Amino acid sequence: xxxxxxxxxxxxxxxxxxxxxxxxxxxxxxxxxxxxxxxxxxxxxxxxxxxxxxxxxxxxxxxxxxxxxxxxxxxxxxxxxxxxxxxxxxxxxxxxxxxxxxxxxxxxx
Amino acid sequence: xxxxxxxxxxxxxxxxxxxxxxxxxxxxxxxxxxxxxxxxxxxxxxxxxxxxxxxxxxxxxxxxxxxxxxxxxxxxxxxxxxxxxxxxxxxxxxxxxxxxxxxxxxxxx
DNA sequence: CAGATTAATCGTAATATTGCGATACAATAT
DNA sequence: ATATTGTATCGCAATATTACGATTAATCTG
Numbered sequence: 001x002x003x004x005x006x007x008x009x010x011x012x013x014x015x016x017x018x019x020x021x022x023x024x025x026x027x028x029x030x031x032x033x034x035x036x037x038x039x040x041x042x043x044x045x046x047x048x049x050x051x052x053x054x055x056x057x058x059x060x061x062x063x064x065x066x067x068x069x070x071x072x073x074x075x076x077x078x079x080x081x082x083x084x085x086x087x088x089x090x091x092x093x094x095x096x097x098x099x100x101x102x103x104x105x106x107x108x109x
Numbered sequence: 110x111x112x113x114x115x116x117x118x119x120x121x122x123x124x125x126x127x128x129x130x131x132x133x134x135x136x137x138x139x140x141x142x143x144x145x146x147x148x149x150x151x152x153x154x155x156x157x158x159x160x161x162x163x164x165x166x167x168x169x170x171x172x173x174x175x176x177x178x179x180x181x182x183x184x185x186x187x188x189x190x191x192x193x194x195x196x197x198x199x200x201x202x203x204x205x206x207x208x209x210x211x212x213x214x215x216x217x218x
Numbered sequence: 219c220a221g222a223t224t225a226a227t228c229g230t231a232a233t234a235t236t237g238c239g240a241t242a243c244a245a246t247a248t
Numbered sequence: 249a250t251a252t253t254g255t256a257t258c259g260c261a262a263t264a265t266t267a268c269g270a271t272t273a274a275t276c277t278g
Contacts, residue, residue, distance in 0.1 A: 001235085001236050001237045001238080001261070001262045001263060002234080002235050002236050002237085002261090002262055002263030002264050002265090003235095003236065003237080003262070003263055003264080004134065004135065004136075004235090004236065004237090004263095004264095005136075005160075005161065005236085005237080006135060008159065008160040008161070009135035009136070009138075009139055009159075010139075013135040013138045013139050013142070014135045016132075016135075016138050017132070017133055017134050017135040017137075017138050020129045020130070020132045020133035020138075021129070021130075021133035021134075023125075023126070023129045024126055024129035024130035024133040025113065025126050025130075025265090025266085026113065026115060026118035026122040026123045026125075026126040027113075027114075027118070027266090028126075029118075029122045029125050029126050029129075029207075030118055030119075030122050032211075033122070033210070036210050036211045039214055041218040043224080043225085044224060044225065050117065050118075051114075051117040052114065052117070052267075052268090053267065053268050053269080054224085054225075054226095054268090055225095055226085055227085055228095055267075055268055055269075055270090056266075056267050056268065057225095058225060058226055058227080059226095059227095059265095059266080059267080059268095060266095061225095061226095062226080062227095071218065072218075072225095073218040074225095074274090074275090075218065076223095076224085076275065076276065077222095077223055077224045077225080077274070077275045077276055078223085078224055078225075078275095079224080079225060079226090080218040081218070082218050083211055085213035088208075088211055088213075089213075091208065092208040095204050095208060096205075096208075098138075099197075099200065099201040099204060099205075101142070101145050102141075102145045102192055102197055104194035104197075104198075105148055108150055108180075108191040108192070108194075109150040109180065109181075109182040109184065109189040109190070109191050110231070110232045110233060110265085110266045110267045110268080111231090111232055111233030111234050111235090111264080111265050111266050111267085112232065112233055112234080112265095112266065112267080113233095113234095113265090113266065113267090114266085114267080134235090134236085136236090152254080152255090153254060153255070161237075161238090162237065162238050162239080163238090163254085163255075163256095164237075164238055164239075164240090164255095164256085164257080164258095165236075165237050165238065166255095167255060167256055167257080168235095168236080168237080168238095168256090168257095169236095170255095170256095171256080171257095183244085183245085183255095185245065185246065185253095185254090186244070186245050186246055186252090186253055186254045186255080187245095187253085187254055187255080188254080188255065188256090
């Protein structure tokens with residue numbers, strides 16, 4: 001089917017899965033890390049930095065944007081991207097909460 | 110294509126993306142959370158707990174297992190699953206490292 | 219205005235994922 | 249031994265994802 005049955009899960013579960021999915025590709029990880037490294041915003045040198053076609057990069061940027069993780073503002077003919085600090089914090093907290101929930105109890109199989 | 114070009118990324122980037130992908134589905138999030146809640150290990154009542162077919166649950170368990178996040182030990186006719194504390198810690202640390210790398214600098218576009 | 223540059227979008231091909239019925243495969247129970 | 253129970257696996261259909269060439273749209277430059 002390829003179609004996730006999201007009706008049967010809670011909102012939080014669906015959202016967290018969506019967040020994971022947004023980062024579930026090495027290109028998108030690489031884009032985020034490059035944006036972190038260059039501090040200020042970067043545009044289409046991502047195409048050079050990573051070895052992917054312009055259309056492909058643009059598609060990954062679109063996904064990161066629709067996930068809310070990055071913003072893009074037009075700067076002349078190019079577009080300047082950067083991480084959205086607010087959404088980043090939300091992601092960080094959501095992930096933290098998820099991972100903190102488990103404590104090793106050693107009472108396992 | 111549907112085929113990720115993992116050659117052009119670093120090992121860390123590929124691994125982190127793989128980790129994200131393992132959790133990029135609400136059913137797998139729900140399975141993990143149920144395993145956390147029930148502390149001790151659980152078997153096939155996941156089929157009842159979530160509203161998915163047995164074959165589907167089994168497939169998600171397989172993915173979580175191949176990601177290393179859970180272990181399954183045979184217990185009579187049923188199988189007892191639990192979180193692998195060691196791998197959980199690795200995930201937690203990898204995610205922490207990723208999210209800590211960014212500091213809001215307000216020098217953005 | 220004509221050309222150049224940059225990025226988004228369209229269309230398409232290849233592959234991956236999700237879900238499930240059917241079946242096979244244990245291990246127990248009778 | 250045979251039935252029963254709990255899981256894994258197979259095979260399939262539907263949908264999603266990834267990648268990219270080609271095109272379009274928008275802005276800048278001469």
